[in-house]
Amino acid sequence: MTTMPDGPLAEEPEARPSSPEEAVLREAESVLEDVAPEAEASMDVLDSPRRLLLVHAHPDDETIGNGATMARYAASGTHVTLVTCTLGEEGEVLVPELTALAADQEDGLGQHRVGELATAMEALGVTDHRFLGGPGRFRDSGMMGLPTNDRPDCFWQADVDEAARLLVEVVREVRPQVLVTYDENGGYGHPDHIQAHRVAMRALEMAADPQVRDGEPWQVEKVYWNAIPDSWLREGMRRLREAGDETTFEGMDPEGELPMATPDELVTTAVDATDFVDAKLAAMRAHATQIAVDGPFFALSNNLGNAVWGVEHYRLVRGEVAGDRDQNGRETDLFGGLD
Numbered sequence: 001m002t003t004m005p006d007g008p009l010a011e012e013p014e015a016r017p018s019s020p021e022e023a024v025l026r027e028a029e030s031v032l033e034d035v036a037p038e039a040e041a042s043m044d045v046l047d048s049p050r051r052l053l054l055v056h057a058h059p060d061d062e063t064i065g066n067g068a069t070m071a072r073y074a075a076s077g078t079h080v081t082l083v084t085c086t087l088g089e090e091g092e093v094l095v096p097e098l099t100a101l102a103a104d105q106e107d108g109l110g111q112h113r114v115g116e117l118a119t120a121m122e123a124l125g126v127t128d129h130r131f132l133g134g135p136g137r138f139r140d141s142g143m144m145g146l147p148t149n150d151r152p153d154c155f156w157q158a159d160v161d162e163a164a165r166l167l168v169e170v171v172r173e174v175r176p177q178v179l180v181t182y183d184e185n186g187g188y189g190h191p192d193h194i195q196a197h198r199v200a201m202r203a204l205e206m207a208a209d210p211q212v213r214d215g216e217p218w219q220v221e222k223v224y225w226n227a228i229p230d231s232w233l234r235e236g237m238r239r240l241r242e243a244g245d246e247t248t249f250e251g252m253d254p255e256g257e258l259p260m261a262t263p264d265e266l267v268t269t270a271v272d273a274t275d276f277v278d279a280k281l282a283a284m285r286a287h288a289t290q291i292a293v294d295g296p297f298f299a300l301s302n303n304l305g306n307a308v309w310g311v312e313h314y315r316l317v318r319g320e321v322a323g324d325r326d327q328n329g330r331e332t333d334l335f336g337g338l339d
């Protein structure tokens with residue numbers, strides 16, 4: 001038995017699961033049964049009055065950034081669609097038995113991550129997840145500045161309009177009222193995140209443009225960029241340091257520059273989905289090659305309580321902030337103000 005965080009997920013199941021995937025799904029099932037008994041029924045996309053589209057770069061980004069939000073909306077009957085732009089072929093492999101999958105060895109990580117993503121989506125109760133242009137259409141570009149950025153098949157080298165055209169198909173099919181993606185820096189400067197931002201923003205324009213052929217034009221009413229409020233990140237780091245943890249966010253100073261944070265005043269929206277934090281943690285475990293159970297994410301859950309993962313923040317860049325506000329004056333519902 002590996003180390004697991006405290007809480008309901010740490011309970012030993014009656015019979016030993018046959019695989020890590022099965023273990024994750026069992027946990028997720030019990031979580032979703034508790035909080036979302038109606039999540040089972042899947043309907044035709046347009047039968048759901050509310051539709052949410054998320055555009056991400058690699059498998060695991062959706063869970064880290066939006067996992068609780070996705071589970072909450074899916075459970076309340078919103079149709080949640082995830083589009084992932086690459087298979088994450090260039091990622092690290094944190095599972096010792098699977099290191100041969102790495103890009104510089106067998107190069108089988110992408111296929112493996114397709115399975116991890118599927119398990120994670122099951123854990124979140126999300127049934128509609130797709131890869132932009134189909135699995136393997138765009139390859140992971142690797143970190144900024146690496147030679148992998150120059151591979152002609154990588155996402156960074158893709159023509160933005162051409163890639164956006166593929167996303168337009170999804171937008172016009174799903175007709176989401178709300179779209180979530182990254183800011184122009186892709187959150188932290190990874191080329192695939194920056195490219196996902198460009199492609200998503202371009203696809204929004206093209207989808208609404210009657211001159212762009214195939215399908216009915218569709219105007220997305222509210223567009224959000226993922227955000228980590230500056231004060232939220234600093235406070236989390238301070239508390240880890242106070243608890244004696246010097247390795248999580250190693251080399252970063254809670255009083256210094258935090259380039260991946262968004263200034264507090266730009267963060268418009270906080271989705272409280274703490275009821276779904278266990279589903280999010282189960283989905284994180286599903287991304288086993290990417291997220292170490294003894295790494296920062298789980299350290300944070302142990303040290304700061306699961307709530308830190310249950311509230312996810314956004315910056316509204318199209319549409320009006322509306323509906324209920326939290327104690328910080330932030331909007332609480334991505335669909336606020338929409339019928």
Ligand SMILES: [Zn+2]
Nearest residue numbers: 057058061190
């Ligand atoms: Zn990523």
